[in-house]
Amino acid sequence: MATARSRLLAATTMVIALAGPALAEDARIELGKYLVTISGCSDCHTPGGLLGQPDMARYLGGSDVGFAIPGDGVYYGPNLTPDKETGLGAWTDQQIVAAIRTGKRPDGRTLSGVMPYPALSHLTEEDVEGIVAYPAASRRSRTRSPARSDRRTSRAPLCRW
Numbered sequence: 162m163a164t165a166r167s168r169l170l171a172a173t174t175m176v177i178a179l180a181g182p183a184l185a186e187d188a189r190i191e192l193g194k195y196l197v198t199i200s201g202c203s204d205c206h207t208p209g210g211l212l213g214q215p216d217m218a219r220y221l222g223g224s225d226v227g228f229a230i231p232g233d234g235v236y237y238g239p240n241l242t243p244d245k246e247t248g249l250g251a252w253t254d255q256q257i258v259a260a261i262r263t264g265k266r267p268d269g270r271t272l273s274g275v276m277p278y279p280a281l282s283h284l285t286e287e288d289v290e291g292i293v294a295y296p297a298a299s300r301r302s303r304t305r306s307p308a309r310s311d312r313r314t315s316r317a318p319l320c321r322w
């Protein structure tokens with residue numbers, strides 16, 4: 162009897178141990194989905210987002226509309242999907258957290274203030290982890306947003322402020 166009970170206990174512990182991390186990861190992604198949705202990341206990081214017609218097949222795949230900052234350059238919301246070449250696939254979670262919270266990119270450049278990192282610096286640890294986990298779990302999109310340019314050279318639609 163005691164043996165049966167301890168076997169049952171061992172089996173239950175194994176199930177809990179296996180299910181534990183998976184559930185936590187699901188919860189983190191779910192929280193990230195909620196936060197990414199309400200904080201408008203897609204407006205600036207999805208093609209068509211700033212035109213009110215986001216291309217959901219390329220969700221967070223990089224904007225094709227830039228922000229022209231007088232005297233500085235044109236900034237496009239880059240691809241946030243886990244694609245290694247065009248997105249954040251080669252960045253560590255810590256590097257993505259740093260960019261979101263402090264505006265510091267792995268190459269040392271500070272992001273333009275178009276990216277609302279001063280506001281996002283107030284995210285809790287749990288919230289920012291969710292925001293990083295959600296796009297990472299989402300479908301890849303190989304959309305390269307135009308690189309920052311020092312002068313406005315194209316006649317592409319621009320958002321000015």
Ligand code: HEC
Pocket residue numbers: 196197200201202203204205206228236237238239240241257260261266271272273274275276277281292309
């Ligand atoms: C108002 C527009 C806007 C919003 C809203 C916005 N971003 Fe950005 N984001 C940008 C722009 C523009 C850049 C590029 C700035 C630069 O290159 O200096 C950027 C850069 C980034 C980067 C660095 C990526 C890289 O390749 O350099 C990350 C990560 C990022 N944003 C994540 C987010 C997340 C997550 C959200 C939502 C919580 C968000 N952004 C909301 C405009 C925005």
